[in-house]
Amino acid sequence: MCGIVGYVGEREALPIILKALKRIEYRGYDSCGVLVQNQGEMMGHKEVGAIDCLVSSLPESGYEGKIAIGHSRWATHGAPTVTNAHPHLDCNGEIAVVHNGIIENYQSIKEGVLCDCIFKSETDTEVIPHLINICLKRKLSPTELHSGELNALQVKEAVKEALSYLRGSYAILVAVKGFDGLVAARKESPLILGVGDREFFLASDVPAVLDQTNRIIFLEEEDLVVVEKDSIYIENGGSEVKREESLIEWTIEDAEKGGYEHFMLKEIHEEPKAIRDTLMGYLTEGRINLGLDFIVDAESILLVACGTSYYAALCGKYIIENLAKIPVRIEVASEFNYSDFVLDGSKVVAMAITQSGETADTLTALKKAKGYGCKTVAITNVLGSSATRLADETIYSRAGPEIGVAATKSFITQLIIFYLLGLFLSKMPASVFAEHINELKRMPQIAQRVLDEVNIQKHARYLSKYEHTFFVGRGVNLPISLEGALKLKEISYIHAEGYAAGELKHGPFALLTEDTPVIAILTRDDIYEKTLGNVKEIKARGSPVIAIAEEGDEEVEKYVDDVIRVPRTSALFSPIPNTVALHLLAYWTAKERGCEIDKPRNLAKSVTVE
Numbered sequence: 110m111c112g113i114v115g116y117v118g119e120r121e122a123l124p125i126i127l128k129a130l131k132r133i134e135y136r137g138y139d140s141c142g143v144l145v146q147n148q149g150e151m152m153g154h155k156e157v158g159a160i161d162c163l164v165s166s167l168p169e170s171g172y173e174g175k176i177a178i179g180h181s182r183w184a185t186h187g188a189p190t191v192t193n194a195h196p197h198l199d200c201n202g203e204i205a206v207v208h209n210g211i212i213e214n215y216q217s218i219k220e221g222v223l224c225d226c227i228f229k230s231e232t233d234t235e236v237i238p239h240l241i242n243i244c245l246k247r248k249l250s251p252t253e254l255h256s257g258e259l260n261a262l263q264v265k266e267a268v269k270e271a272l273s274y275l276r277g278s279y280a281i282l283v284a285v286k287g288f289d290g291l292v293a294a295r296k297e298s299p300l301i302l303g304v305g306d307r308e309f310f311l312a313s314d315v316p317a318v319l320d321q322t323n324r325i326i327f328l329e330e331e332d333l334v335v336v337e338k339d340s341i342y343i344e345n346g347g348s349e350v351k352r353e354e355s356l357i358e359w360t361i362e363d364a365e366k367g368g369y370e371h372f373m374l375k376e377i378h379e380e381p382k383a384i385r386d387t388l389m390g391y392l393t394e395g396r397i398n399l400g401l402d403f404i405v406d407a408e409s410i411l412l413v414a415c416g417t418s419y420y421a422a423l424c425g426k427y428i429i430e431n432l433a434k435i436p437v438r439i440e441v442a443s444e445f446n447y448s449d450f451v452l453d454g455s456k457v458v459a460m461a462i463t464q465s466g467e468t469a470d471t472l473t474a475l476k477k478a479k480g481y482g483c484k485t486v487a488i489t490n491v492l493g494s495s496a497t498r499l500a501d502e503t504i505y506s507r508a509g510p511e512i513g514v515a516a517t518k519s520f521i522t523q524l525i526i527f528y529l530l531g532l533f534l535s536k537m538p539a540s541v542f543a544e545h546i547n548e549l550k551r552m553p554q555i556a557q558r559v560l561d562e563v564n565i566q567k568h569a570r571y572l573s574k575y576e577h578t579f580f581v582g583r584g585v586n587l588p589i590s591l592e593g594a595l596k597l598k599e600i601s602y603i604h605a606e607g608y609a610a611g612e613l614k615h616g617p618f619a620l621l622t623e624d625t626p627v628i629a630i631l632t633r634d635d636i637y638e639k640t641l642g643n644v645k646e647i648k649a650r651g652s653p654v655i656a657i658a659e660e661g662d663e664e665v666e667k668y669v670d671d672v673i674r675v676p677r678t679s680a681l682f683s684p685i686p687n688t689v690a691l692h693l694l695a696y697w698t699a700k701e702r703g704c705e706i707d708k709p710r711n712l713a714k715s716v717t718v719e
């Protein structure tokens with residue numbers, strides 16, 4: 110997903126911009142570019158591929174300057190080419206723009222107000238510098254236009270007018286020749302402002318600037334910002350506004366690999382800590398405080414999400430319905446958004462589950478739920494993200510920064526939030542409640558035991574030789590089998606399908622051969638015998654079966670080829686050890702196949718387009 114960065118200050122800007130772009134590589138991108146204002150000259154450079162290619166192809170001189178912008182692009186309009194890479198410039202090469210988002214009406218702008226302009230790229234973004242150019246010309250007298258110097262007010266007003274033409278989403282940074290600062294604006298795309306000592310950093314993401322400053326201003330929807338090295342001005346709806354700084358406590362080490370070969374492995378190993386941190390945030394002396402008392406009145410809950418978060422939500426449905434006996438409906442956000450949904454918002458609390466808080470489909474779903482009159486809650490891992498601004502209330506999972514594209518610790522903390530929610534909403538007797546709380550409090554330790562005791566690498570070596578697999582489970586572990594399959598396919602590129610164990614016989618049986626291993630979650634729950642029956646049916650079709658089963662379950666060994674042993678928990682909490690085991694299985698299988706684990710092909714950590 111596109112990343113934008115900008116710098117205004119007293120230091121050389123280019124090294125800062127390049128480092129910031131490296132820090133947000135995890136967002137996923139296919140091309141990149143920078144632009145430095147060197148003594149009034151606009152010096153741009155772009156490349157297809159990695160930031161390292163950009164760095165090595167940069168000329169040794171000519172890029173000195175104290176103001177710069179940079180961009181990593183994940184292609185949406187136009188192929189990943191140098192021409193389509195950002196920054197984009199107006200026809201005179203004097204106004205440069207980097208953009209994250211999508212301008213929906215760019216074609217009609219090209220054919221309308223910009224019909225005389227010549228465009229170089231296929232991008233939607235390129236209309237923005239051209240628009241700013243015509244707006245600037247409209248505002249300046251011929252003397253001002255040729256003076257070579259522009260002030261903040263002139264540039265801000267031109268950008269503001271240009272933005273009024275745009276429909277869609279954007280976070281933009283604008284550099285203008287003759288103006289010693291940057292203008293930035295956001296609408297439905299994230300943008301933060303890092304505050305330093307006589308310097309400012311603009312970025313789509315906090316980790317981009319965290320090595321420079323931990324003083325962060327989370328810009329609000331439709332903020333327009335002007336930064337010069339000594340001043341910052343923020344406007345919203347035509348008037349100046351003040352935005353508070355947040356002090357970010359994540360350290361740079363938090364965002365680095367900490368000795369692990371990949372971020373993903375580090376993040377799986379952080380799952381026990383992430384669970385503990387999330388529990389600590391909401392559990393004091395056996396009582397749950399989510400700060401959301403209004404949800405007690407909900408007659409039902411609607412969960413909307415995408416990707417891994419959708420599987421967490423599906424697991425959440427089983428958990429909440431089991432513990433709280435409240436009906437939960439779950440929808441894939443991209444489907445919900447365009448469905449003829451029947452909903453009485455006064456009775457339903459809608460929850461958006463999104464680790465990044467920026468997934469476009471999920472944000473649209475949140476708006477749609479609000480439109481029905483629902484009270485809304487964001488469950489997210491990212492402080493100040495767009496979902497938190499849109500929703501009435503937020504529950505933060507406390508997984509810490511997650512860099513690997515494949516969600517791991519953020520997923521497991523989402524599950525923890527659902528246990529907390531289910532228990533918070535439950536009306537069970539105090540003694541049963543206390544038993545559940547005690548079990549929940551064991552989860553960090555249970556997750557740690559999976560990491561310490563399970564020898565997953567032998568199973569990974571075995572699995573890595575196959576091209577097709579199935580993951581099956583039932584009940585609360587059906588979503589975990591879907592998550593196990595998703596994780597495996599994302600990072601190892603093995604075709605993996607998650608299925609309800611009882612469903613395999615209704616079609617997929619036709620695919621079962623000795624070359625399609627099946628990973629079966631065989632937790633000792635109320636339907637253990639039925640799931641075991643499904644496994645026997647699978648075995649009879651010749652597929653090798655690896656079970657994920659609890660320690661002490663001797664019976665399972667009679668029916669399967671191998672067993673991944675996980676610590677015993679009550680059945681409702683078994684998704685926690687099972688998830689850790691499946692995350693490890695995906696990681697080690699991908700490692701066995703030599704895959705680029707942290708940045709799987711074609712995927713992005715945060716998908717901010719619909």
Ligand code: G6P
Pocket residue numbers: 415416417418419462463464465466467468471514515516712713714715716
């Ligand atoms: C992308 C990521 C997935 C993630 C999904 C939803 O596709 O690659 O890992 O599950 O977005 O992201 P969210 O931030 O809303 O949880």
